[in-house]
Amino acid sequence: xxxxxxxxxxxxxxxxxxxxxxxxxxxxxxxxxxxxxxxxxxxxxxxxxxxxxxxxxxxxxxxxxxxxxxxxxxxxxxxxxxxxxxxxxxxxxxxxxxxxxxxxxxxxxxxxxxxxxxxxxxxxxxxxxxxxxxxxxxxxxxxxxxxxxxxxxxxxxxxxxxxxxxxxxxxxxxxxxxxxxxxxxxxxxxxxxxxxxxxxxxxxxxxxx
Amino acid sequence: xxxxxxxxxxxxxxxxxxxxxxxxxxxxxxxxxxxxxxxxxxxxxxxxxxxxxxxxxxxxxxxxxxxxxxxxxxxxxxxxxxxxxxxxxxxxxxxxxxxxxxxxxxxxxxxxxxxxxxxxxxxxxxxxxxxxxxxxxxxxxxxxxxxxxxxxxxxxxxxxxxxxxxxxxxxxxxxxxxxxxxxxxxxxxxxxxxxxxxxxxxxxxxxxx
DNA sequence: TCGTGTGAAGACGTTCACAGCT
DNA sequence: AGCTGTGAACGTCTTCACACGA
Numbered sequence: 001x002x003x004x005x006x007x008x009x010x011x012x013x014x015x016x017x018x019x020x021x022x023x024x025x026x027x028x029x030x031x032x033x034x035x036x037x038x039x040x041x042x043x044x045x046x047x048x049x050x051x052x053x054x055x056x057x058x059x060x061x062x063x064x065x066x067x068x069x070x071x072x073x074x075x076x077x078x079x080x081x082x083x084x085x086x087x088x089x090x091x092x093x094x095x096x097x098x099x100x101x102x103x104x105x106x107x108x109x110x111x112x113x114x115x116x117x118x119x120x121x122x123x124x125x126x127x128x129x130x131x132x133x134x135x136x137x138x139x140x141x142x143x144x145x146x147x148x149x150x151x152x153x154x155x156x157x158x159x160x161x162x163x164x165x166x167x168x169x170x171x172x173x174x175x176x177x178x179x180x181x182x183x184x185x186x187x188x189x190x191x192x193x194x195x196x197x198x199x200x201x202x203x204x205x206x207x208x209x
Numbered sequence: 210x211x212x213x214x215x216x217x218x219x220x221x222x223x224x225x226x227x228x229x230x231x232x233x234x235x236x237x238x239x240x241x242x243x244x245x246x247x248x249x250x251x252x253x254x255x256x257x258x259x260x261x262x263x264x265x266x267x268x269x270x271x272x273x274x275x276x277x278x279x280x281x282x283x284x285x286x287x288x289x290x291x292x293x294x295x296x297x298x299x300x301x302x303x304x305x306x307x308x309x310x311x312x313x314x315x316x317x318x319x320x321x322x323x324x325x326x327x328x329x330x331x332x333x334x335x336x337x338x339x340x341x342x343x344x345x346x347x348x349x350x351x352x353x354x355x356x357x358x359x360x361x362x363x364x365x366x367x368x369x370x371x372x373x374x375x376x377x378x379x380x381x382x383x384x385x386x387x388x389x390x391x392x393x394x395x396x397x398x399x400x401x402x403x404x405x406x407x408x409x410x411x412x413x414x415x416x417x418x
Numbered sequence: 419t420c421g422t423g424t425g426a427a428g429a430c431g432t433t434c435a436c437a438g439c440t
Numbered sequence: 441a442g443c444t445g446t447g448a449a450c451g452t453c454t455t456c457a458c459a460c461g462a
Contacts (some may be wrong), residue, residue, distance in 0.1 A: 009431075015405050016389065020309055025311030033443065042389040046433055049445065061444045078412055086407070103387060103404035109411070125300075148407070148412050148415075166245050171355060171414035178312060180225065180251040190410040195312035196224050198295070198357070198383055202318070202400040203220050203287060205356050205381035209422040218453075242421060257431065270422045271462045396451055 001054030001077055010051050014074050017048070017133045018140060021071045033064035058121040064179040084110040084144050089161055090153035091122035091131050095192075098150060099127035111150070113140055139177035145150075210263030210286055219260055223283050225250045226257070230280045242273035266406055294321040296355050298370055300331035300340050300363035303385060303403075307359060308336035320359070322408040344371075357382035364388040 004087055014035070020040040024032055034052075038045040038184060052058070055073050057067045063086040086104070088095055091114045098104070100112055112128050116122055118122075140146070149170050153161055158177035172188040178196070181189050198206065229249040233241055242263075247254040261267070261274070264282050268274045295313070297304055299322045308314070308320055320338050325331055328340040341349065349355070358379050362370055367386035374382060374396075381397040384390055387405070390398050 007431080008409060010414070011409050012405060016409050020385065020389070034445095035443085040389065042391075044433065045443095046435090047431085049443095050432085053445065059444050062442045063440070072312060072410060078408075078414060081380055084411060096226070097302045098403070100302045101403065104407060106405040107408050109407055118337045122221045131443090132443085148411060150407070172410045173462065175411055176229065180249065182251075188410060188413045190406050192403070192406055194307070194310065194401070195316040196221060197399050197401055198313060198359070199224050199287075199316050199379045200217060200220050201291060201383055204217070204397045206288060212421050216452080244421080253455065254421095254426095255457095256453085258421095262423065266423085269462065271420045272458075273421070359449085 002074060003077075006041075006054075007168070008094065011078075013043060013048075013051055014078065015042065016043075017051070018074055021067055025068050025071065029067060031060075031066055032194075033112060034059070037065070043151065053058060078107055080179075082108075084109050084148065085144060086110065086148045087137075087140065087146050087166075088129070088150040088152065089115040089116070089134075089137070090151065090157075090177075091116040091125075092152060092154075095150075095152035097123040098125060098152065098176075099125075099129045112146070115140075119188045136166075140169040149172055149182060150174045150176070152176045152187070167195065169201070212286075215263075222250065222252060222257075222260055222289075225252075226260070226288075227280065227283055230276055230283075233276050238276060240269075240273045240275055243268070246274070252342075257329060269288065278384065288319055291317075293318050293357065294353060294355050295319065295357045296321060296344075296346075296349065297323040297338070297359040297361065298323040298325070298343075298346070298374075299360065299386075300328070300334075301361060304359075304361035305331060305334045305336060307361065307385075308334075308338045318357070321353065321355070324349075344375055346375075350374070350377040350379060357383070359383045359385070361385045410416075 017037060022035060034049045035045040057191045058069060058091040064193050074206065086109045088099060088111050095114065099114060104111065106172060114129050114131045115134050115137050116131055118132055149165055151158060151161060151173050155178045158179040159181060162181045162183055166183050170187060173181065175189055175191045178193050183189060226246060229246060244254040247257040254269045267278060267282060286371065294317045297308060297320050297383050304323065308323060313320065323331065323338050323340045325340055326343055326345050328342050331340045358374055360367060360370060360382050366388045369387040370391055371382065371390045375392050379396060382390065384398055384400045385403050389397060392398060
């Protein structure tokens with residue numbers, strides 16, 4: 001499949017298919033139709049087939065897709081390699097919770113270090129991630145060759161930290177701060193704005209009478 | 210503006226504009242051009258003007274938009290009403306952190322109650338939200354007329370809880386569980402999948418040589 | 419001249435519908 | 441009969457480009 005022209009949305013869906021397929025595998029189901037998998041993933045069946053189209057002929061007409069093969073094909077495409085190191089900046093409420101969150105580990109990521117203005121405050125919060133002062137940030141990134149950073153600092157400090165990350169040549173930022181970051185094009189930013197999500201949801205719910 | 214045909218994406222952007230505008234107001238800036246605001250919000254200037262088009266003639270050619278008026282117009286459109294009650298299900302790591310998260314309060318929401326299989330385990334975690342056993346869920350929703358729920362239970366229990374919420378006629382679910390929920394059309398679901406976000410980010414970062 | 423408002427064009431994503439294989 | 445693979449239609453979102461007002 002052509003890796004350069006694929007959209008972010010397709011990647012999201014492929015990741016979701018992976019999850020659904022793994023559940024099927026656990027239940028020892030060997031083949032699945034596009035319509036069944038699409039329903040589980042919450043998408044249209046034609047779209048699922050389109051997403052899978054680039055992988056070549058891997059479904060059987062009249063039957064469906066072989067679950068295990070499909071998992072492997074997608075994993076290979078996504079390049080799910082070895083354990084990937086991640087750092088986290090801002091060891092407050094949310095940051096500490098994310099350090100304990102095991103969903104990242106399942107996905108092949110490990111939080112190898114955290115950074116905070118007041119590192120001491122974060123100890124004893126039930127995680128085993130070392131917390132360093134902010135001064136060490138740049139050196140750490142460069143020495144450990146870290147590509148991804150999770151940003152959980154208050155909105156008013158987010159841009160400042162992002163600048164530091166940019167100088168240290170980070171590859172991507174998962175930004176939980178309620179701030180639109182201005183970064184060079186070489187850095188990919190994924191925004192997860194919790195308040196915004198709730199407000200957006202609220203808009204569509206309150207519309208009803 | 211026509212409230213029925215507006216897309217979720219536009220709402221997200223309007224909420225972001227709000228934030229940027231408020232910062233401008235704090236700095237006592239009275240007018241802003243579409244290009245300046247668009248840059249701050251990370252969008253195209255033409256798109257911003259399109260988003261605002263439905264509100265009627267509120268910009269001045271050659272000058273820009275009056276900051277304060279624009280804030281009020283958008284707020285009125287979004288119907289940012291009184292404090293809105295929200296419940297949270299799953300008082301684990303993430304759930305507890307969200308209870309302490311003050312971004313929700315800033316957005317006009319209040320977590321009025323939390324629910325967990327083991328309510329005792331959540332006390333003393335630095336929040337002041339009452340935690341109830343799951344049995345009380347339905348009654349609570351109906352008696353307090355709660356419209357929004359934040360779902361933070363492990364993936365394997367998410368669908369089960371969603372079913373309960375559906376029966377209790379919840380309006381919307383902010384779903385942090387790594388599960389695709391199957392719910393009736395009357396319920397709006399907003400998925401925030403932390404692991405997925407990081408995996409997606411990772412894909413686009415690892416592409417580079 | 420600067421910046422809004424907007425028609426038109428373009429890019430993108432989704433869904434339909436059906437030929438063709440098992 | 442059931443299901444994949446896919447061209448074509450459709451719909452949505454984004455960007456361009458420019459007329460017009462301040």
